[in-house]
Amino acid sequence: MLKLEGLNTHYGASHVLQGVDLDMPRGQISAVLGRNGVGKTTMVKTIMGLVAPSGGRVRVGSTDITGWAPHLVAREGVAYVPEGRLIFPDLTVMENIRVGERPTTRWPLARLLELFPSLRERAANRGSQLSGGEQQMLAIARALVSDPKVMLLDEPSQGLAPLVVRELARVIRLLREEGVTVLLVEQNMKLAEAVADQLHIMVKGRMVYRATPAVFRAEEAAIRSRFLTV
Amino acid sequence: MTTLAFLLTESLNALSQAALLFFLGVGLTLIFGLMRIVNFAHGALYMLGAFVGYSLAKGSGNFWVALVGAPLLVGMFGAGFELTVLRRLYRRDAHAFLMVTFGLALVVGEAVRLIWGPDALQVAPPSALAGVVFLLDEPFPVYRLFLVATGIVVAVAIWQFLERSKLGLLIRATSQNADMASALGVDVKRIRSSVFGIGCALAALGGVLAAPLVTASNGMAATVIIDAFVIVIIGGMGSFLGSLIGALLVGFVQVFGNYYLPDLALAFMYLVMLAVLVVRPGGLLGKET
Numbered sequence: 001m002l003k004l005e006g007l008n009t010h011y012g013a014s015h016v017l018q019g020v021d022l023d024m025p026r027g028q029i030s031a032v033l034g035r036n037g038v039g040k041t042t043m044v045k046t047i048m049g050l051v052a053p054s055g056g057r058v059r060v061g062s063t064d065i066t067g068w069a070p071h072l073v074a075r076e077g078v079a080y081v082p083e084g085r086l087i088f089p090d091l092t093v094m095e096n097i098r099v100g101e102r103p104t105t106r107w108p109l110a111r112l113l114e115l116f117p118s119l120r121e122r123a124a125n126r127g128s129q130l131s132g133g134e135q136q137m138l139a140i141a142r143a144l145v146s147d148p149k150v151m152l153l154d155e156p157s158q159g160l161a162p163l164v165v166r167e168l169a170r171v172i173r174l175l176r177e178e179g180v181t182v183l184l185v186e187q188n189m190k191l192a193e194a195v196a197d198q199l200h201i202m203v204k205g206r207m208v209y210r211a212t213p214a215v216f217r218a219e220e221a222a223i224r225s226r227f228l229t230v
Numbered sequence: 231m232t233t234l235a236f237l238l239t240e241s242l243n244a245l246s247q248a249a250l251l252f253f254l255g256v257g258l259t260l261i262f263g264l265m266r267i268v269n270f271a272h273g274a275l276y277m278l279g280a281f282v283g284y285s286l287a288k289g290s291g292n293f294w295v296a297l298v299g300a301p302l303l304v305g306m307f308g309a310g311f312e313l314t315v316l317r318r319l320y321r322r323d324a325h326a327f328l329m330v331t332f333g334l335a336l337v338v339g340e341a342v343r344l345i346w347g348p349d350a351l352q353v354a355p356p357s358a359l360a361g362v363v364f365l366l367d368e369p370f371p372v373y374r375l376f377l378v379a380t381g382i383v384v385a386v387a388i389w390q391f392l393e394r395s396k397l398g399l400l401i402r403a404t405s406q407n408a409d410m411a412s413a414l415g416v417d418v419k420r421i422r423s424s425v426f427g428i429g430c431a432l433a434a435l436g437g438v439l440a441a442p443l444v445t446a447s448n449g450m451a452a453t454v455i456i457d458a459f460v461i462v463i464i465g466g467m468g469s470f471l472g473s474l475i476g477a478l479l480v481g482f483v484q485v486f487g488n489y490y491l492p493d494l495a496l497a498f499m500y501l502v503m504l505a506v507l508v509v510r511p512g513g514l515l516g517k518e519t
Contacts, residue, residue, distance in 0.1 A: 048413050049412075049413075050409055050412075050413060069412065069419075070409070070412035070413045071414075071416055071417045071418065073413075074412075074413055074414055074415035075415050079414075080413040080414070082410065082413070086407055086410045088402075088403050088406045088410070088411075089406060090402070090406055091399070091402060091403060091406070095399055095402075095403075096403075098396075098399060099399060099400065099403045099411060099414050099416065100414035100415055143414075146414065146415055
């Protein structure tokens, strides 16, 4: 559903993505792990069109979206839940969601509020008044309302209490049940292992490892010390 | 004149002044809030509005045609300028915008001189608004009451537009985080063109409405742009409500200052700005950056 082929991205002179290949089948959850600064967020931003790639291709289904403007990528069915959530602080919860609303969606407001009961109670509050967990749910609701085919989640568990992370895992699994293809970029290996169908590890702007969670668990100690621990 | 009559008429005077300043300030602040650029051509577009209004009023024999037509034409001109020129500059630093909008101000100023000549041009208010009414036995120009009413109608309309309409919501979202808005499917480029056009149209509306009071003249841009900047700085760059409060403050300070201490009236405006900035460096409703 989402396919990256030899994706390259430069920030000025620094070569951040050095040929990323990633093939995400429809309705699966692919998690990308990696140390800080290996290019995970840059990869997500490049897919979204927020950063221009210097080489390679991004495909959604059969459509080549390489170099498209972000709003066109979004309209093609890619939704973005950024690192740090980036909720609009002065808009209310409802307004935050309505920004991405489309005329037809499988995720109308009523359904989203059912899915995220905490947002229903806070509907009239401003984004800046929400807790981190509520902001994360809002960021997901705001992305879902556009009825995406692909969802990019960048560090969604960052700074959240364990109970909220469990709630997050429930929502991510629900996305899969609904046929949404999920790219989950995470530092929280527990969450990634718990929900992902495929685990990928990124090192210095390249994908170096790919396995199912079961296989990963079997060789976890070796893989961890080689690619993930600092 | 009784004290009450004096206060009433001078307050209405101040409100009519504030209305004119608000049309300028609100456009300037909307544009700044969205694009983080200071539009130096705002005063020139206000002047252009007055002259275009003069021609439309003269050609049609109807002031109302000018009142609707001049903001529309100048708004379209502004949106076109954003589309063709400003759009190329967003990835550059702020100096580029200062230079380009300052250049636009010079070009518009000279174009006005070439087309309409160097002399100030009289614009007559429509006959229905030409006379005076008596308020507590004091005569007061109907036209100034009309300005107050227009100011209220436009302020409420913009407020409702920003708060209630989908486009208003998208403008507010884009002002807070343009990248995030675009990642949610908002065509940020279109929002920018629209807001620049709306801001220019509001400046032109101010110009047409000011013309019957002060005539359409080449000098009107220079005096008014400073007032507009002061309003936006007092209210907080990018804040709609701030521009309204700033316009009211400056309107009242100008009118009452002129009455009590005419020599210091101009200084008062800056003193108010200074006081606000000492207490709140980002302006009354602005965010400190």
